[in-house]
Amino acid sequence: MIKKIALLGLLLAFLGCGERPADSGGHASATPEQTFKWKLVTTWPKNYPGLGEAPENFAKMVGEMSNGRLQVKVFGAGQMVPALEVFDAVSQGTAEMGHGAAYYWTGKIKAASFFTSVPFGLNAQEMNGWLHYGEGMALWREVYAPFNLVPFAAGNTGVQMAGWFNREINSLQDLQGLIMRIPGLGGEVFNRAGGEAVNIPGGELYTSMQTGVIDATEWVGPFNDLAFGLHQVAKYYYYPGWHEPGPTLELIVNKAAYDSLPKDLQQIVASAARAVNQDMLDEYTARNNTALEQLVNEHGVQVRRLPDDVLQELARISEQVKEEIAAEDPLFKKIYESQQAFQEQAAEYHNISEEAYFEARRLTD
Ligand code: CA
Numbered sequence: 001m002i003k004k005i006a007l008l009g010l011l012l013a014f015l016g017c018g019e020r021p022a023d024s025g026g027h028a029s030a031t032p033e034q035t036f037k038w039k040l041v042t043t044w045p046k047n048y049p050g051l052g053e054a055p056e057n058f059a060k061m062v063g064e065m066s067n068g069r070l071q072v073k074v075f076g077a078g079q080m081v082p083a084l085e086v087f088d089a090v091s092q093g094t095a096e097m098g099h100g101a102a103y104y105w106t107g108k109i110k111a112a113s114f115f116t117s118v119p120f121g122l123n124a125q126e127m128n129g130w131l132h133y134g135e136g137m138a139l140w141r142e143v144y145a146p147f148n149l150v151p152f153a154a155g156n157t158g159v160q161m162a163g164w165f166n167r168e169i170n171s172l173q174d175l176q177g178l179i180m181r182i183p184g185l186g187g188e189v190f191n192r193a194g195g196e197a198v199n200i201p202g203g204e205l206y207t208s209m210q211t212g213v214i215d216a217t218e219w220v221g222p223f224n225d226l227a228f229g230l231h232q233v234a235k236y237y238y239y240p241g242w243h244e245p246g247p248t249l250e251l252i253v254n255k256a257a258y259d260s261l262p263k264d265l266q267q268i269v270a271s272a273a274r275a276v277n278q279d280m281l282d283e284y285t286a287r288n289n290t291a292l293e294q295l296v297n298e299h300g301v302q303v304r305r306l307p308d309d310v311l312q313e314l315a316r317i318s319e320q321v322k323e324e325i326a327a328e329d330p331l332f333k334k335i336y337e338s339q340q341a342f343q344e345q346a347a348e349y350h351n352i353s354e355e356a357y358f359e360a361r362r363l364t365d
Contacts (some may be wrong), residue, residue, distance in 0.1 A: 036070045036261065041090065043083040043100035045203045046076025049227045050283060051220070054155040054249060054276045055099035061272040070265050072097065083201035087252070091147045096257040099154060102140075102250050103184030104199065108147075110325060111332040113185040114339050115140050115151070117247035119318035122343055124156040124246035124281055126350070130342040131248065139335050148255045152273035155249030155280035158288075160241030161225065162306055163218030164209070164234035169306060172313050181205060181217035185321065186243025192317045202228065209233035218243065222291035223284055231299040238304050242314055249280065 040059060044052035059072035077083035080095060087105045090098040102109075103116035114121075115136070122130055130136040131153050140151045163182070167174060176194040187197030200208050200217075208214045210233045217234070218241065219225050231237070251273045258266065295301040306314075326333035 033069075034262075035068065036265070038070065038072045038096040038257070039075060039080065039094075040072050040097040040099060041075045041080050041086050041095040042098065043077055043086050043104060043201060046074075046079060048076070048202070048224075050157070050224050050280060050287075051155065051202070051249065052076065053283075054280050055251075057279060058099070058154060058251065058272050058276045061275060062268055065268045065272060066265055070261070070268065074099075077201055077203055083203065084199075087147070087149075090252050090254050091149055093148075093254050093256065096254050098250075098252045100250060100252075101183075101247065102151070103247075106184055109143060109331075110329050111143060111335045114335045115143075115248060115250065116184060117244040118185045118322070118339070119189050119243045120245070120315050121339065122246050122346070124158045125354070126343065126346045127156060127246040127248055128153070128277070129346060130339060134342045135338045136342075139338060143331065143335070144252070145255070150253045150255055150258045152251040152253070152270060153248045153277045154251035154273045155277055157220050157224070157244075157247050157249075158281055158284050159221075160218065160244040160247065161221050162238035162241050162243070163216055164225070164230050165216045165236045165238060166234050167215075168236060168304065169238060169310060171307065172310055175310075178216055179214045181208065181214050181219075182243060184243075185318075186218075188321050188325075189243065189314060189318045192321060193314060206230065206233060221284065221288050222295055223287040226291040226295055231295050231301045235302055236304050237295065237301050238306055240306070240311075242306070242311055242318075248277075251276075 040055055042052065042055050044055075046052065047056065055074050059074050062070050062072050075081075075095070081089040083100070084104055086095075086098040086100045087108070089095050101116045103113040105112045115131075117127070121127075127136075131140070137151075137153075144151045163180065165178075169175065172193060175190070178195040180190060180195055180197060181200045182190050182197045183199040187199065190197045198214060200214070202219060205214075205217050205219060206228055209217055209230065217230065219228060219230060221241075225231070225237075251269075253269065258269070261269070292303070296303060322336055326336050
């Protein structure tokens with residue numbers, strides 16, 4: 001008897017399970033079989049390693065997870081819109097999605113740098129913590145809402161390199177009058193330190209360096225910089241990337257387009273973004289040093305550390321710039337304070353975990 005009841009229970013459970021997908025499908029949308037064909041514009045050259053692969057991976061994942069119900073076609077910089085018009089194109093609905101970096105839009109939103117990376121700010125691990133378990137994502141959504149955009153974190157490069165220079169940087173004096181491609185808040189700090197910051201899309205860096213339009217450029221790190229051939233136009237490769245310690249790349253979705261998706265497809269977009277967010281960091285961790293060895297051993301690149309006094313001065317100016325902007329921009333202030341508070345508490349534990357461990361590992365080198 002007990003056996004029979006158990007069997008009946010199993011059978012009912014089985015039937016129940018069998019019915020559930022059809023039920024929730026009906027709930028999720030009035031037209032569950034509707035297929036969406038979307039355009040995704042990017043700030044990267046088509047199929048560019050790492051940064052450009054993230055949106056391609058995202059599109060492939062979304063297509064497979066949705067069984068073809070959400071099809072995303074990826075456009076490289078300039079194929080549909082120029083690199084630095086991605087934000088406007090998605091905001092206006094010319095394309096449903098975009099992939100780039102929030103700090104490219106500091107001309108519109110001063111605080112946008114906090115959603116990519118700020119000088120002497122969070123590293124990748126801390127950034128992901130602030131975004132997904134701190135106040136970061138809620139603030140980001142609030143900041144982008146007036147532009148009709150829904151943001152997601154969709155990639156992180158880890159700590160970047162300080163950049164490519166044609167002269168040695170031995171003191172702050174060597175930065176005077178230097179024209180450097182350095183976007184976001186890092187650029188403002190660089191200006192204050194006596195240089196001249198410009199922003200140029202990645203695809204134009206090589207030519208800009210070669211023709212002398214700029215004297216120096218930061219880009220990402222060995223894996224990405226090797227792909228652009230920047231070693232052919234500059235000799236010195238400086239570290240550490242004080243200006244970009246844990247840059248997040250962004251996926252932006254037009255709000256009206258996002259709202260038109262049934263719940264399950266919205267969840268697929270969110271989950272695929274989260275997956276590529278981690279995937280990029282994994283790939284860079286695996287590939288950066290091989291590329292660095294190639295740059296040094298095959299191309300004779302000179303790797304140099306920025307002097308301590310230069311870093312100290314840049315840190316001092318960074319603090320000053322952040323405080324000054326915060327004093328006149330309430331939104332900037334709110335996000336700055338949130339990120340700063342997160343950084344302080346994360347650093348407290350990281351002092352005795354990540355940092356202490358790296359120190360311990362060096363003892364045995
Ligand atoms: Ca960079």
